[in-house]
Amino acid sequence: MAVNGFTLLDGAMGTELQKRGLKTGALPELLNLTDPEIVRAVHKDYVNAGADIITANTFGANARKLGSEERVREVIAAGIRLAREAGAGRVALDLGPTGAMLAPMGTMSFEEAYGLFREQVAAGMEAGADLVLIETMSDLLEAKAALLAVKENSDLPVYVTMTFDRDGRTFLGTSPAIAAVTLSALGADAVGINCSLGPEEIIPFAREMLEWATVPVIVQPNAGLPDATSGETVYPVGPEEFARTVGRMLEAGVLIAGGCCGTTPEHIRLLRAEMEKRAPVERSVKRRTVFTSAQRLVCPEGGIAVIGERINPTGKKKIKEALRSQCFDHILSESISQEEAGAEILDVNAGLPEIDEPGTLTRLVTALQAVTPLPLQIDSADPEAVDRACRVYAGKPIINSVNGKEESLRVILPLAKKYGAAVVGLTLDENGIPDRAEDRLRIAKKILERALACGIPREDVLIDCLTMAVSTNQRLAGETLRAVRLVTERLGVGTVLGVSNISFGLPARELINAAFLAGALAQGLTLPILNPLSQRYMDVVASWRVLSGQDKNAGQYIESYVNKTVTYQSYVNKKTDNVMSTSDVMSTDKEVDITQIVLSGRKMFIADAVRRALEERPPMEVINDLLIPAINAAGERFEKGQFFLPQLMASAETVKLGFDVIRDRAKTGEVVSKGKILLATVKGDIHDIGKNIVKMLLSNYGYEIVDLGRDVDPGTVVEVTLREHIKLVGLSALMTTTVKAMAETVEKLRAAGADCKVMVGGAVLNEEYARLVGADFYAKDAQESARIAADVFGA
């Protein structure tokens, strides 16, 4: 069937239908039912032009657009049949995007998208499709949902193409290299580029894919881009130019080609002639250890990459609280801080015994992907948590971890294979962690062999030789380092090592950790797991990159350190540790100070002022007599029009920093909260700025805010309200279309017997609407929400 070892796809359907006078409307797939002979005639033209594969007219045939699964089956059955009747060699079930954005940027859940694709795949199987073409994807996660739907529900070959803009990224920021790496790893049979631009413009994208894809590469460009200012859609690249230019990509190693928007049977006929006159190019893809997120590719080849360790509840009170309350703000901030400090990958661990770890880790991974572009390392001992978190991850993650135990190998390795993940193997087994480096190497070797047997490529296996506290056994630090060397040299795989454990039980831990880190790097460690907020560790990393040659000509190092004096916080006796700075800029009259600082929004001065006030008064007095009057003064100015919103907010943020000082200093059990308030933007709504303003203001009055974010399921609101004994729930909605979700949330709270008041706010709400949705209060603005809270909590 194939031409000379190349595969020829067909060209555009839409423009051909329009040529025949059809109104394509919003759902061109319906033409399979209403005008089958015309659809068939277009297919026939492509068959006659020599296309090996005919793409059925099923691009948007999903239940979201067509209304029901039954309709999906009908339209897809007709689509496949028409292609078959036109004499197609092979018929591809065509899967386009769902038309909705996945959470967290949009509101569609991964499983919802997966469900839509699964119905299409089932219909395609039933209708006898020969393969599946997933195309025109912008969202790597949506492409993954479609790909998993195909692989988990059929045995058909599957090709995946994405569409890129002029800057070489999809609309969601994915590069051709990221797409190639991630989709190859997930098991696509071919990956590529479709739609986008004209053939000339996509040549660099195709070259990038060819460099990274471990499977054949596809191109299906448009016949150029229509002139944006002409008012009509005329595609400028004719058949000769098209075929000639795509021919150049065949020479570069592309194996599968066809056309997208604006291409015609003539474009395809001439492309076939290009295929007939040449043979496929042998392509060898370098095997490299590489990790991706939807926006970032990290390849530590010939060097090291830093994994940030801070998203882990062990020993961290605020992270524990965040995981329990499902309010991830603090964790998201940690991810940003680590990225800014130089982390290249983030370890994510949500392991707390009392929570639903699989659900929490999955939600956390989803939330993190919105704020950090860094690839993630999914860290869990629970296979279900690993499975679910990998599933919703848009990229090629690292799984942390498998170990030498039979049970672990049996369960974790297939997950790594299925999700195309790299996997960390811990050198321990049923007998625990061996002391001797040689014995750890033996376990590493076993893990590697089992991974290879499972179809995981060598470059995706990483070994953790395990750090043990030097305070319990001094000999073992050396054994760990020796094991890193042995694994690096004998197995030729990358190594991971958490450095911080080494200093457990010792004072000034940073010093020991930094020395151990340098030692481990010298033994060949490629992926240190550490706290990137420690300047000391990052200095070691930057220095090592010069010594190892990763930092070419020490360029990065010089740029970072020239004109800088490296100073470390000195280690002073704890008893006399006094971090208070002498702030002579402010007068000593605290009362005046705090109000002035707050009104001028000068955040850098508030912490000192509050600390000084705390020397003389109990925390609750500082709150009630200093901070709250200050924010009230700002609120008054706002109401009088002397302040506008950003000024009120700057004051609010200043007060909040004051509260943070008080909370950080509070002894366990000491009450510095006036009560807990839950805030959420309702299901289906993603406009949350109003809610964020309310949150900032309320946190200034001493309330503890549990912010569930946006697009929040009513069930989650109920669950958290009951668990946290919330007395006041604030809900926001922007659109008339989402007010019903607000009513549903209130109704569910009442039905569950939650002992709480509900206040609502948002652009389309008013007193009457608030009553209709069953709320107790209507908050017309943030100031009003503070009055309501005072009412409810009797402050």
Added chain:
Amino acid sequence: MPASEFSVERSEVLRYLGYRGQELGPELEGLLDEMSQRCLESARPRYVWRVFPLTAESGQPELGGTGIVLRGRDIQKHLDRGVACAVMAATLGLEPEREMLRIGRRSTTGEIVFNAACTALIESVADVCEGEIRAYAKGRGFAAGYRYSPGYGDFPLEQQTEILGAVEAGTRLGITLTDSLLMVPKKSVSALIGLYPAGEGIRRGGSTCETCENYEHCEFRKEGFGCGG
């Protein structure tokens, strides 16, 4: 379309923030500059437009060749005597939304200023797009009307799907719709612009907030009060 071709006007940013001539301190001045800059850096402004002949087989205006019938009395009145209709869509892309989440993790003040800067930018992008349509109309001896979007008056928001489909805003710009018909990226605009024989009186939507061209993106309205216009 690099963002540098568009601008974020400080006066517009302040207007969206509800500014009424208060004294700006150096902190706020700095924040306005920083957030406008981050908005321009993260945005990937894009727009697309197409002109369709107007037909009226069913009595209601129809975008010729697409089968899309525009429903409601208000759009019918708006396009009355129109000979053609341009459909436009514009967006800043998804990156500013990620940027806003990051900024919001650090500072709500930063978040609201950034949001206002993005609103100013998407309006300026939509204005550039509208300008092209006006030039196109003028070149063909037509006068262009005002932007009119699904959700104005009784022109159903449900038609957003078809309107975006008419210019392939999904594949060309990456604009999607949620089940509750919100556009994602949020900083996106879709609109119809009627083309009329030159000299015809051009009808504005009306005078109420609901029919305002900026209804959907109006920050005043989102904050719970109108612009007073």
